[in-house]
Amino acid sequence: MTAARKLLPPLALLLLLTGCFDRLDMEDASMSLVAGIDVEENGKLYQYTSIPIFAKNSKRKSQSYKVQSTSLRQGRGKFDNYTVGVFNGRKIQVLVVSKRLIETEHAWFRFMDVYFRDGRNPITSHVIVFDGPLSQLYEYTPTNQTILPIALLGVVKSTSSRSESVKTTLQELHTQMYEFGQTPAVTEVELKQDLRVKGSALLAHDGRYVASLDPKESALLLILKKKNTRTVGFSFEVPKELVTDPEGSRWISFTAEKIKVKIRTAVKGGRFSFDIRVRMAAGLMEKQFPADIQAEQKRKLEAACTEYVKKEFEKLLDKLRENKVDPIGLGIYARAYHYGDFQKVKDHWGEAFSEADVNVAVDVKITDEGAVK
Amino acid sequence: MDLLRLLGIGRRIANTASGFGKRKSGYGYGSSDCISGNLDNDLKLMLALFTDTPDLNVRPLTIRATGRRAALVYLEGLTDKNSINNDILKPLLQNVEDGCETTSVTVGRLNRMRRWIDIQSAVLQGSSILFVDGAADAQVHGTEGWPQRAIEDPQVETSLKGAHQGFVETLDQNIALIRRYLPHRNLKIKEQRVGRRSDTRICTVYLDDVANMDTLAQIEGRIGKIDIDVIINSGELSELIEDDPYSPFPQILLTERPDTAASQIIQGRFVIVVDRSPSVLVAPVSFASFFQSVDDYSTRWSIATFIRLLRFFALLVAIFLPAFYIAVISFNFELIPLRLLLTIGEYRGIVPISPFLEAIFMELTLEMMREAGVRLPAPVGQTVGIVGGIVIGQAVVQAGLISNIMVIVVAFTAIASFILPNFDMVAAVRLLRFFMMIGAALFGIFGIMIGFMILIAHLISLESFGTPFGSPFAPVRFADWKDTMVRIPLWRMRKRPVSTKPAELDRQVAHRTEGEGK
Numbered sequence: 001m002t003a004a005r006k007l008l009p010p011l012a013l014l015l016l017l018t019g020c021f022d023r024l025d026m027e028d029a030s031m032s033l034v035a036g037i038d039v040e041e042n043g044k045l046y047q048y049t050s051i052p053i054f055a056k057n058s059k060r061k062s063q064s065y066k067v068q069s070t071s072l073r074q075g076r077g078k079f080d081n082y083t084v085g086v087f088n089g090r091k092i093q094v095l096v097v098s099k100r101l102i103e104t105e106h107a108w109f110r111f112m113d114v115y116f117r118d119g120r121n122p123i124t125s126h127v128i129v130f131d132g133p134l135s136q137l138y139e140y141t142p143t144n145q146t147i148l149p150i151a152l153l154g155v156v157k158s159t160s161s162r163s164e165s166v167k168t169t170l171q172e173l174h175t176q177m178y179e180f181g182q183t184p185a186v187t188e189v190e191l192k193q194d195l196r197v198k199g200s201a202l203l204a205h206d207g208r209y210v211a212s213l214d215p216k217e218s219a220l221l222l223i224l225k226k227k228n229t230r231t232v233g234f235s236f237e238v239p240k241e242l243v244t245d246p247e248g249s250r251w252i253s254f255t256a257e258k259i260k261v262k263i264r265t266a267v268k269g270g271r272f273s274f275d276i277r278v279r280m281a282a283g284l285m286e287k288q289f290p291a292d293i294q295a296e297q298k299r300k301l302e303a304a305c306t307e308y309v310k311k312e313f314e315k316l317l318d319k320l321r322e323n324k325v326d327p328i329g330l331g332i333y334a335r336a337y338h339y340g341d342f343q344k345v346k347d348h349w350g351e352a353f354s355e356a357d358v359n360v361a362v363d364v365k366i367t368d369e370g371a372v373k
Numbered sequence: 374m375d376l377l378r379l380l381g382i383g384r385r386i387a388n389t390a391s392g393f394g395k396r397k398s399g400y401g402y403g404s405s406d407c408i409s410g411n412l413d414n415d416l417k418l419m420l421a422l423f424t425d426t427p428d429l430n431v432r433p434l435t436i437r438a439t440g441r442r443a444a445l446v447y448l449e450g451l452t453d454k455n456s457i458n459n460d461i462l463k464p465l466l467q468n469v470e471d472g473c474e475t476t477s478v479t480v481g482r483l484n485r486m487r488r489w490i491d492i493q494s495a496v497l498q499g500s501s502i503l504f505v506d507g508a509a510d511a512q513v514h515g516t517e518g519w520p521q522r523a524i525e526d527p528q529v530e531t532s533l534k535g536a537h538q539g540f541v542e543t544l545d546q547n548i549a550l551i552r553r554y555l556p557h558r559n560l561k562i563k564e565q566r567v568g569r570r571s572d573t574r575i576c577t578v579y580l581d582d583v584a585n586m587d588t589l590a591q592i593e594g595r596i597g598k599i600d601i602d603v604i605i606n607s608g609e610l611s612e613l614i615e616d617d618p619y620s621p622f623p624q625i626l627l628t629e630r631p632d633t634a635a636s637q638i639i640q641g642r643f644v645i646v647v648d649r650s651p652s653v654l655v656a657p658v659s660f661a662s663f664f665q666s667v668d669d670y671s672t673r674w675s676i677a678t679f680i681r682l683l684r685f686f687a688l689l690v691a692i693f694l695p696a697f698y699i700a701v702i703s704f705n706f707e708l709i710p711l712r713l714l715l716t717i718g719e720y721r722g723i724v725p726i727s728p729f730l731e732a733i734f735m736e737l738t739l740e741m742m743r744e745a746g747v748r749l750p751a752p753v754g755q756t757v758g759i760v761g762g763i764v765i766g767q768a769v770v771q772a773g774l775i776s777n778i779m780v781i782v783v784a785f786t787a788i789a790s791f792i793l794p795n796f797d798m799v800a801a802v803r804l805l806r807f808f809m810m811i812g813a814a815l816f817g818i819f820g821i822m823i824g825f826m827i828l829i830a831h832l833i834s835l836e837s838f839g840t841p842f843g844s845p846f847a848p849v850r851f852a853d854w855k856d857t858m859v860r861i862p863l864w865r866m867r868k869r870p871v872s873t874k875p876a877e878l879d880r881q882v883a884h885r886t887e888g889e890g891k
Contacts, residue, residue: 010823013826022704022817023703023704023817024703024706025702025721026702026703026706026714026717026718026721026728027718027721027722027724029706031706031714033711052715054719054721054722055719055722056719056722056723090706090707091706091707091711091714122707149711150712153711
């Protein structure tokens with residue numbers, strides 16, 4: 001009697017459990033690992049998927065499918081007709097949208113709704129823009145016998161570990177889409193010889209494609225976003241007066257470490273102005289000309305580096321303002337310090353940013369000259 | 374006529390000593406149940422008590438010193454022949470100078486008994502009885518000498534640095550082994566007898582200025598309440614006196630190591646020694662006690678701490694790993710990292726049975742192999758390993774019936790359960806594993822969580838002789854954490870564990886300061 005009474009509360013708890021109706025053994029599932037959306041010339045929406053094949057003796061390790069549908073959920077049903085197991089998107093690693101889709105379909109982000117609404121779907125998958133038709137990507141077989149998702153994740157991870165491209169998950173994209181003071185940026189990938197990260201694609205507030213950044217510009221963007229990895233590499237030609245032989249090579253490479261970024265905001269006559277101060281320690285990695293890096297020479301070299309980095313930042317900021325996008329999120333600073341002024345422009349922050357003053361001050365200190373003279 | 378009456382008494386004695394139910398207090402004897410003093414009558418009654426007992430030896434003799442008739446009665450086999458021949462018979466038959474027969478006997482323990490029931494039980498315990506014609510009481514000599522085993526290395530609880538003496542089947546020797554570690558007059562022993570037929574001696578050993586007397590009263594009370602015919606092993610006693618007999622967890626620690634027993638006594642616990650059983654009971658204990666081993670205190674404290682943590686990790690692995698495997702494969706495969714998922718998928722893809730069946734099959738095989746290994750004689754036992762390793766481990770995977778990953782999971786759980794130092798706790802863990810697997814198969818990770826919660830709730834509600842089983846984790850007693858998940862240096866353990874509610878808390882005076890040795 002007492003034993004039964006003791007058992008009752010735990011048994012009552014069992015009633016609250018979900019039960020095994022949602023049980024799905026791994027080998028009975030067809031997991032979509034790379035989901036793709038593309039629009040073709042006829043204006044029709046196409047969906048792609050790549051699922052792994054769990055068979056030891058099969059030569060192919062993954063299988064791709066393409067269906068025509070107007071919504072992702074509708075497409076799932078169509079995929080299910082093809083696949084052996086139960087098709088599901090619970091393990092989607094990469095979400096690929098074609099460049100044509102984001103150029104033509106303004107409100108393309110609405111397709112992503114199902115990922116947020118259905119709790120079973122992951123929101124940590126990487127969002128990638130593919131420059132080209134998606135059929136090209138899905139027909140591609142990686143050279144080293146791996147499958148598409150691993151190849152895609154591999155290139156994204158290795159480039160973002162060098163700060164050469166932004167890395168945006170679906171959740172981060174969601175934040176960026178609904179943030180007034182920032183515009184989204186996602187990784188851009190293309191197929192040229194092999195799979196290659198092209199840089200970052202800049203999107204407008206509504207998700208429309210605006211411009212692309214190459215890896216160098218992406219690194220600068222990440223520095224300003226304070227999202228850069230520990231080191232960022234720079235290579236450039238120093239001015240002629242710094243080298244003994246002006247006709248020879250003038251290339252120098254350094255990695256920036258301990259990068260500190262300070263952003264100050266002000267409002268002058270309705271216009272926003274930003275003061276960005278970037279300080280970094282440079283470690284010399286490569287120097288293709290003979291020069292003694294001592295006292296005077298070192299200061300000159302530092303000045304040259306500073307000048308170069310500053311110019312690069314200015315170029316980037318000009319490009320951003322020209323395209324009326326703010327992937328840095330300077331609007332967030334503006335809102336934090338000048339709420340009233342920001343509220344007036346929040347619905348078209350990109351425009352307001354394009355009219356803002358942005359000053360960059362850079363300070364590069366060479367802290368490491370390398371192991372040889 | 375006379376004989377019939379005597380036989381009647383004999384039957385009555387025999388009945389009361391073993392009969393159940395009718396008379397609750399079985400030993401109510403009047404003065405008429407004493408020996409008569411007449412040698413012939415007493416011997417007749419003795420033989421009437423022990424009919425069909427060919428090993429009962431009655432040696433009639435005449436004591437040379439006094440010239441009186443006497444008889445020595447003992448059970449062959451339970452007594453020491455040398456002692457009887459040289460120390461009793463020889464002086465009685467040969468000594469002349471003394472007028473008293475008792476002084477000539479050279480046996481250490483000599484009692485005088487009058488009541489038949491005492492005499493009967495003394496004979497059965499291996500004493501030899503000397504009836505002297507005309508004497509009102511019989512002389513009982515301590516001539517016990519039953520077959521016994523030499524003291525050997527403990528078989529189950531092996532240790533690297535601990536003593537190599539294990540308990541044996543004789544209570545007095547076991548107490549002597551403990552006393553060797555604690556030669557102190559405060560080491561007290563409370564003796565009780567349990568078992569109508571076995572009349573087993575049960576001794577509770579403790580330090581009376583350290584241990585908690587309320588706990589002692591509980592232990593004595595519970596042992597005293599037992600009314601059973603036979604207690605063969607200390608494990609049986611443990612089941613009869615533990616707090617919650619329905620729990621899968623042991624609430625009394627069994628050990629076959631005198632050094633462990635002594636170190637438990639010094640911590641304020643009680644050791645219950647059961648005659649004829651080579652392992653002793655330790656109570657009250659907490660959950661953490663089952664993860665301590667005697668080697669922990671003789672290895673360096675940092676290593677001992679590491680091993681302690683390893684054991685608790687192994688506990689989690691041994692209970693939850695197969696369940697977690699089932700839950701993840703059957704319900705939440707998206708939790709597995711991509712590359713691992715692809716690897717597992719490759720192996721799972723060819724297996725025709727569901728993960729739950731796969732796991733149950735393998736775990737049952739493991740349990741069978743383990744049980745086979747325990748019961749089989751050593752030369753045959755090796756075959757179990759070969760059959761298990763090759764047939765189960767390799768062939769089953771090659772045939773595609775079980776995935777490689779499952780074999781790894783099973784091997785990992787087996788290893789994890791091997792490093793837990795207490796056999797009873799391992800048995801509990803083995804049982805719980807199956808419940809967790811069923812929970813996981815039905816409800817996935819939710820099922821494991823519910824199982825975990827029930828487990829924790831059960832653990833903290835258990836008690837061992839009035840002290841909380843979950844101590845020092847629940848109730849939280851930080852002072853006792855020094856010797857649970859970690860083992861701090863010995864010179865820092867200045868107090869005994871609080872959970873045993875010791876009368877004397879201090880263990881040592883600090884002789885080292887913080888900075889010493891740096």
